[in-house]
Amino acid sequence: MKPAVWTGDHFFTGDIACAEGALAAGCRFFAGYPITPATEIAEHMATRLPEVGGTYIQMEDEIASMAAILGASCAGVKSMTATSGPGFSLMMENLGLGICTETPCVVVNVQRAGPSTGLPTLGAQADMMQARWGSHGHYEIIALAPASPQELFHLTITAFNLSETYRLPVLVMADEVVGHLSERVVIPPAAAVKTRERVPASGRRDRYKPFQRGACGVAPMAAAGAGYAVHVSGLTHDERGYPDMSAAGQEKMMTWLTEKIRANRDKIIQTESYRLDDAEIAIVSYGISARSSLAAVDEARAAGIRAGLLRLVTVWPFPEELIRDLAGRVRALVTVELNLGQIHLEVERCARGQAPAILVGHAGGAVIPPEEIVARLSAVSRT
Amino acid sequence: MKAQPADHPLNGLLRTERIPHIWCPGCGIGTAFSACLTALLNSGMDLTKTAMVSGIGCSGRAAGYVKLDSYHTTHGRAIPFATGMKLARPELNVVVFSGDGDLFAIGGNHFIHGARRNVDLTVVCVNNFNYGMTGGQAAATTPTYAKTTTTPLGNPDTPFNLPLLAYAAGATFVARWTILHNRDLTRCLEEALAHRGFSFVEVLAPCPTGYGRRNREKPLDALHLYQEHAVIRNGASPIEVELDPKRAITLGTFVQIQRATCIDMYDKVCRPAVAL
Secondary structure, eight states: OOOSSOOEEEEEEHHHHHHHHHHHHTOOEEEEOOOTTTHHHHHHHHHHHHHTTOEEEEOSSHHHHHHHHHHHHHTTOOEEEEEOHHHHHHHHHHHHHHHHTTOOEEEEEEEEEOSTTOEEEEEOOOOHHHHHHOSSSOOOOEEEOOOSHHHHHHHHHHHHHHHHHHTSEEEEEEEHHHHHOEEEEEEOOGGGOOOOOOOOOOSOTTTOOTTOOBTTBSOOOOOTTSSOOOEEESSOBOTTSOBOOSHHHHHHHHHHHHHHHHTTHHHHOOEEEESOTTOSEEEEEOHHHHHHHHHHHHHHHHTTOOEEEEEESEEESOOHHHHHHHHHHSSEEEEEESSSSSHHHHHHHHHTTSSOEEEEEOSSSSOOOHHHHHHHHHHHHHO | OOOOOOOOTTGGGBOGGGOSOSOOTTOSHHHHHHHHHHHHHHHTOOGGGEEEEEOSSTGGGGGGTBSSEEEEOSTTOHHHHHHHHHHHOTTSEEEEEEEHHIIIIITHHHHHHHHHHTOSEEEEEEEOSEETTTTSEEOTTOOTTOOBTTBTTOOOSOOOOHHHHHHHHTOSEEEEEETTSHHHHHHHHHHHHHSSSOEEEEEEOOOTTTTGGGTTOOHHHHHHHHHHHEEEOTTOOGGGOOOBTTTBEEEEEEEEOOOOOHHHHHHHHTOHHHHO
16 A cells, blocks of 8 residues: 655645645545546545545546545545535535534535536636535535645645534635646645544443534544444434424524534634734735735735735634724725625625725636736725 | 233334334335344344435435434435445445435436446335325326326326336346235345345335325225235346236346446455455
8 A cells, every 4th residue: 555645745736735635634535526627636536545545436426426425424434525616516415414414524616617517617716605505504614715735735634624523524615726726735744744533432332422412522423333323314313313303403403513613613713814913904815816815915015005914714614703803903804706705795794894895806717816906905095 | 010012023123212103004114124124133244234324205214213323314315325335334234225206216316326336235115106205296106197296187207117227227136026025025135135236126015195095095905906916027037027006016036146346346446456
């Protein structure tokens, strides 16, 4: 067998970095379906997984892919799928099953422009609200937004760790540009990769509750075949996993499923600030758009505009308090994203009218150039 | 002192705290389910390493009553879920127990691909000719002219011949029984469990609440039909076993062949070094 952690300095695409991140995190099962611009993740996993004793399977569609990774995870194996827009839509049904049954796994969406078939080969960041609300019902989700191949490597590991810590599917919301961009990717020695391993069930079978809701976090998860005869259902269930078809049962389960994320927002949410301390105008951005924004901040500063950047590494849960505080001390908030205003609306909501929220965005298909952002910053600074 | 009732031989495999079940009086799912549990007990398999996966519907509730690792998944998706489970942990025995609507309409694509890959699963399909859980709508198995709530004037469509579909798609064990033929069914399920590869057992069962009352078929009438029209033809060509409940119900094991399973082929082609 070859080593799972491909330690060294590399030059490859974000998609390959994502696959290598998954392997380093301990992913040993991938089910997927080819789709531009995420196909290279599946291709790389098809080559690499058997080398490390894992399993790759190309399923008949993305519905089946999502179902298969949940099945593999319930069998105790870390699992992942990767897709783009249309496939992401098909995964929404079983994403909900993963949330309801508290099954860890990672779903990567290398976003392209939609709706429908849209621009298959060109990037966008327009599935951000689908990431938040795409499956039916009310739930909390975790979604990360990598801005470089290096970060795709690291955040894929983070996604696995978060999925195991909180027992839910975690979304890696990349985009076509980051996925296809080739850059230096440094993979650390295996010993330096921090992975979160699943806590197996222990103790008496008749006392084990697979969905115990407690202050100490999620319940240990008994894999199929571990001797605990667990019952796992997409129906509203109690801590034993047994259906509870009542408003009270629904309230209890939903409180747990949402609170296990909400109560840990501070531990989950990662952001990065750049020249924000004395900024008058704050850019809020993520993914590839955050890179344009970074250049825009320096250019604006050179032109005498006090701009700064808040980069969202975690998009969901949304850093509400941070945006609220920021809105209280800047003249304007400018959201830069490759859509017609998704995270922008969240920023506007969280700003609570303390500062105007402005969108620099377009419908997708090309990266937003820094000049366009600078032009807007300078217009805002003159008002 | 009052005598304690004897423990039911299948109690060890039941989540007795979940009984009573939801199945209607006269429904055939319970009989198919108990045949499946008996077969599991008789199989000699390590039941702690055995999982049952169901989709959605009346038959899909089986996973909620069996005291195994049991997974009640989404509508139609039991087979891909089970595929992921089996491939991730090949030492597990994975049984899919679900209904005709679940496995062959919404889940039809998954069924044919599971069969094509010859994933080592045992798929038990209770075929009651309609969607029972939602109150008796037309399914992909509803006989032509039969009445359901969505075919009030009669079904204009043609139903699937499930054994033929399974065989054509690549299933390596294909059988059909009815709940009346309990012993044959149980024995057949034991063989299906022991079979390496994708095994498919269709179990005909009455649904008096959903299907029967709209088609002048009381529970006993259905059993009489099974008795009068059953023809046991092991080895019959699946093309010749098209179902006509009022005339010919061909039963038996139609296909039993050996072919490398999905995992056999993956080991051989993709990870020979690991397999050694």
